[in-house]
Amino acid sequence: MSPVDPQTPAAGLPSRAARAGYVIPAAIVRPALRGLVRQVWEGTENLPETGAILAVNHISELDPLSVAHMVYNQGLLPTFLAKAELWKVPVLKQVLEATRMIPVERTRDGGRSLDAAREAVATGRAIIVYPEGTVTRDPDGWPMAAQSGAVRLALQTGAPLIPVGQWGIQELLPYGGRAPRPFPRKTARIRIGAPVDLDDLCGAPMTASGLRAGTERMMDAITAIVADLRGEPAPAGRWDPRTGRREPGA
Structure with missing residues (x-):
């Protein structure tokens, strides 16, 4: 039997070098978040051990850190598809590069971000x-x-x-440039659902109608989780920023 190089990961698992980039950010972010909010994580048993895509609702500019903390604590490496403009911010650029986040050029990406995401999934990361x-x-x-x-x-x-689905962290840092509200201490809840059923779409030609159907299932699942976290029913339809109103089947 050939010896195994400890620096070479098994198929589908992140390398030791990939994990190293998270050590310093994790040492800063995790205690800071613990101090700022009570964190409640539910459904973590639904996370696979390697190679997953997590679709999350976005409620605060702070919630990427909260979600990343949850994912990292489950032994996975969180990898965001993030707008390329963030790579222009000093210090943040170094963090994004060290943790191998994926830049997205919104106007001229040409599919490069999806190619990079496919490679990241293949090496066991959580996108x-x-x-x-x-x-x-x-x-x-x-x-x-x-x-x-x-x-x-x-x-x-x-x-x-x-x-x-997540709810609560927006009370600490509301969107829109409003000041943080650390007191009283807030509770940030994250709940992971069961995988979205895409079996009928797998292996079939990828069409716009199929992608829309899968996207609706995904958003229905996320919205149902958020409704449970909020303890109230979701409104009919979904807000469409292009029209500035809730649209049926948006």
Whole structure:
């Protein structure tokens, strides 16, 4: 039997070098979040051990750190598809590069971000996608109309598409440049759902109608989780930022 190089990961598992880039950010972020909010994580048994796509509702500019903390604590490496403009911010650029986040050029990406995401899934990372593309503009904070990238990536890779809902951290840092509100201490809840069923779409030609159907299932699952976390029913339809109103089947 050939010796195993300890620096070479088994198929589908992140390398030791990949994990090393998270050590310093994790040492800063984890204690800071623990001090700022009570964190409640539910459904973590729905996370696979390697190679997953997490589709998450976006409610605060702070929630990527909260979601990444949850994922990292489950032994996975959180990898975001993030807008390329963030790589222009000093210090943040170094963190993004060290943790191998994936830049997205919104106007001229040409599929490069999806190619990079496929490679990341193949090496066992957890790809975190905000299907809405930005912090929700719904006046009441509900998930908005979504883009189909997460479903496309799941169909292309065969990785499970995991719906994730969160609520509470927006009370610490509301969207829109408002000041943080650390007191009283807030509770940030994250719940991981069962994988979205895309079996009927797998192996079939990828069409716009199929991607829309898969995206609707994904957003229905996320919205149902958020409704449970909020303890109230979701409104009919979803907010469409293009029209500035809730649209049926958006």
